[in-house]
Amino acid sequence: MKNFFFPGAVLVLVLTAIISGTAYGDGGSVDTMFLTDEPGNWFKSERTGKPVTVIKRGQRVDFKISNCCTSTRHTVTLLMKPTGSRVVLDQDKSQNGTLSATFDVPGVYLFHCKIHPYMTAVVEVKDGAGNIPDVTAAMLPFIGHLGVNSLPATTVLSVVTTVAATDAEKRAKWDILDASSRVTPPVPGVGEVWVDTQFERVPNQTDVSGVLKPGTITVVDAATFTVEREVNGRQSGGMWNNPHNMWANFTLDAVYNGNWFGKWINKIDRLTGSILTSATVGEAPTHIVTIPTPGQNMGVLTVPLSADNNMLKVRDDGRLQIIDSEPTGAGRNHPHAQTLTCGQGDRAIVPNVFKGLGPAGSISIVDTASGSVLKEFRQDPNNPLTAPLLMPIAAGECHVNGVHKAYVANLASGFVTVINVDTQTILRNVSVTLAPDGQTGLDIFHTLQGPIQTPVSPNEKWVATAVFSLTNVDRPPVGSADHVAIIDTATDQVVKYVPTPAGTHGVNWGIKSGGGYYAYVTNQHANVLTVIDPDPNGDGNGTDAAAVGTIPLANRSTGAGATDGTGGQGVKPLPMTHDGWIQPTVSLVGTGRLSAEVEGWIGQLTPEQKDPSHQH
Ligand SMILES: [Cu+2]
Numbered sequence: 237m238k239n240f241f242f243p244g245a246v247l248v249l250v251l252t253a254i255i256s257g258t259a260y261g262d263g264g265s266v267d268t269m270f271l272t273d274e275p276g277n278w279f280k281s282e283r284t285g286k287p288v289t290v291i292k293r294g295q296r297v298d299f300k301i302s303n304c305c306t307s308t309r310h311t312v313t314l315l316m317k318p319t320g321s322r323v324v325l326d327q328d329k330s331q332n333g334t335l336s337a338t339f340d341v342p343g344v345y346l347f348h349c350k351i352h353p354y355m356t357a358v359v360e361v362k363d364g365a366g367n368i369p370d371v372t373a374a375m376l377p378f379i380g381h382l383g384v385n386s387l388p389a390t391t392v393l394s395v396v397t398t399v400a401a402t403d404a405e406k407r408a409k410w411d412i413l414d415a416s417s418r419v420t421p422p423v424p425g426v427g428e429v430w431v432d433t434q435f436e437r438v439p440n441q442t443d444v445s446g447v448l449k450p451g452t453i454t455v456v457d458a459a460t461f462t463v464e465r466e467v468n469g470r471q472s473g474g475m476w477n478n479p480h481n482m483w484a485n486f487t488l489d490a491v492y493n494g495n496w497f498g499k500w501i502n503k504i505d506r507l508t509g510s511i512l513t514s515a516t517v518g519e520a521p522t523h524i525v526t527i528p529t530p531g532q533n534m535g536v537l538t539v540p541l542s543a544d545n546n547m548l549k550v551r552d553d554g555r556l557q558i559i560d561s562e563p564t565g566a567g568r569n570h571p572h573a574q575t576l577t578c579g580q581g582d583r584a585i586v587p588n589v590f591k592g593l594g595p596a597g598s599i600s601i602v603d604t605a606s607g608s609v610l611k612e613f614r615q616d617p618n619n620p621l622t623a624p625l626l627m628p629i630a631a632g633e634c635h636v637n638g639v640h641k642a643y644v645a646n647l648a649s650g651f652v653t654v655i656n657v658d659t660q661t662i663l664r665n666v667s668v669t670l671a672p673d674g675q676t677g678l679d680i681f682h683t684l685q686g687p688i689q690t691p692v693s694p695n696e697k698w699v700a701t702a703v704f705s706l707t708n709v710d711r712p713p714v715g716s717a718d719h720v721a722i723i724d725t726a727t728d729q730v731v732k733y734v735p736t737p738a739g740t741h742g743v744n745w746g747i748k749s750g751g752g753y754y755a756y757v758t759n760q761h762a763n764v765l766t767v768i769d770p771d772p773n774g775d776g777n778g779t780d781a782a783a784v785g786t787i788p789l790a791n792r793s794t795g796a797g798a799t800d801g802t803g804g805q806g807v808k809p810l811p812m813t814h815d816g817w818i819q820p821t822v823s824l825v826g827t828g829r830l831s832a833e834v835e836g837w838i839g840q841l842t843p844e845q846k847d848p849s850h851q852h
Pocket residue numbers: 309310311349350351352353355
């Protein structure tokens with residue numbers, strides 16, 4: 237697999253390459269793009285107020301990363317440029333300060349952040365006649381899959397969902413649905429579903445620097461599929477910014493939350509939604525998973541820092557205390573969504589999104605107790621098993637027929653890597669993305685899609701992989717821009733593509749009443765939660781997998797406008813369903829340590845749901 241971030245060019249060891257000013261004149265920068273935490277406007281141009289700027293050939297643009305506008309670090313990485321351009325811009329680690337580029341060839345340049353990959357910027361460079369040359373299939377193979385050789389820049393931009401600065405643009409490009417979109421699943425769930433509605437605007441919700449920051453948590457009652465509560469960060473002391481992913485403690489009276497565009501994690505009272513405590517843990521904490529190993533730091537939180545190199549252990553003893561910090565690989569890591577092995581949780585599978593310049597990442601198997609790296613699979617373009625490890629971002633895991641199997645989503649290659657965690661070997665790679673002409677097996681430049689969360693069902697049968705689209709262009713065979721790929725763990729083949737609303741990002745498994753599990757799916761560019769039944773007729777064959785529910789998340793929050801209920805990323809159904817996490821809660825029934833509500837939830841579970849270890 238070619239290193240497609242720099243087609244036809246060798247990787248050059250430069251942080252910032254500024255094409256010499258002498259050929260074009262050097263008058264300083266004509267625009268500054270501020271990296272921000274504002275949904276759809278993550279690179280805000282000083283001139284336009286939007287993530288798109290138009291300049292002339294030879295002019296310079298500065299990119300500023302500071303606490304004026306963002307609470308963490310980022311990269312500014314050039315993804316696409318006109319044929320013949322010599323501009324390069326990329327970094328091997330997260331940045332503060334100013335980066336610059338001077339633009340040498342007229343046409344369209346596309347940038348993103350490798351830590352928060354949907355942060356998108358566009359620089360359009362006019363030619364001598366004042367026109368912006370088309371985007372060609374040579375620059376962006378996606379265009380060719382639409383059956384044309386080139387498209388005007390305005391046409392391309394009109395379908396890119398990550399460029400949506402205003403409410404009007406969000407309404408035009410995103411799936412902002414009303415109550416009539418509701419589809420209630422015929423079989424209820426049990427418990428609650430916590431959704432990080434990361435993009436919802438909240439008046440007066442500011443970070444420690446006093447800057448307005450987005451994000452709420454929307455809590456859905458799984459029995460009725462209605463919103464029962466919304467949590468915001470106004471009581472967090474400014475330690476709240478783009479709430480991204482959650483986990484719960486074993487008594488299910490507290491939910492932990494990580495703030496991806498900040499430095500903080502929170503502990504939230506489940507019943508009231510009040511923030512009990514918050515802690516500064518480091519740059520861009522992502523996912524939280526508790527350790528289920530009896531006697532071995534049981535209940536301690538594992539927290540990767542995606543704009544850094546380490547995964548933390550955080551003990552909750554009333555306040556949140558860092559007790560360990562270990563690198564998740566050799567050199568630079570940028571770890572994102574880890575998972576711990578079903579049952580004991582003795583090993584962590586950690587995707588390291590990028591290791592240096594370019595998109596090459598790695599996947600580590602870590603000894604949970606010591607934090608030592610047992611095995612690191614590094615991307616190697618010449619090895620078919622590791623070539624797809626381009627921006628690995630999220631992992632799922634469970635024992636399948638007694639073998640611990642991990643499924644890791646590689647955002648840039650479009651493949652899910654299947655790993656035997658016990659033998660520490662890669663078994664295969666499964667393509668889950670689709671080009672606009674229905675082809676699979678192609679990278680993100682052909683599909684403008686990438687897989688994100690990819691959990692294994694607690695009964696070991698299915699993997700549900702969220703496939704995120706950067707555009708709203710539908711594609712066969714699903715007929716939608718985004719989808720969930722259902723992988724059968726017996727064959728490790730995709731058995732069904734299920735269409736989903738815009739911006740499909742998160743998935744997790746929750747209890748289906750009477751037996752089995754639902755995949756709860758979040759969609760960051762929509763205001764609904766999707767409920768997927770992987771096997772509605774229960775015959776063990778997933779070819780009938782279907783979306784059986786669409787749950788509106790907007791609840792007319794004051795000031796939220798078009799963002800009400802949007803931004804769905806992390807999703808945490810309670811009770812926690814997997815082997816290792818459900819049994820400790822079940823074992824507390826009757827001890828007085830569970831609330832009556834939680835006792836009621838546990839009372840509704842089948843024996844299999846109470847103990848999915850398959851050892852009884
Ligand atoms: Cu970023």
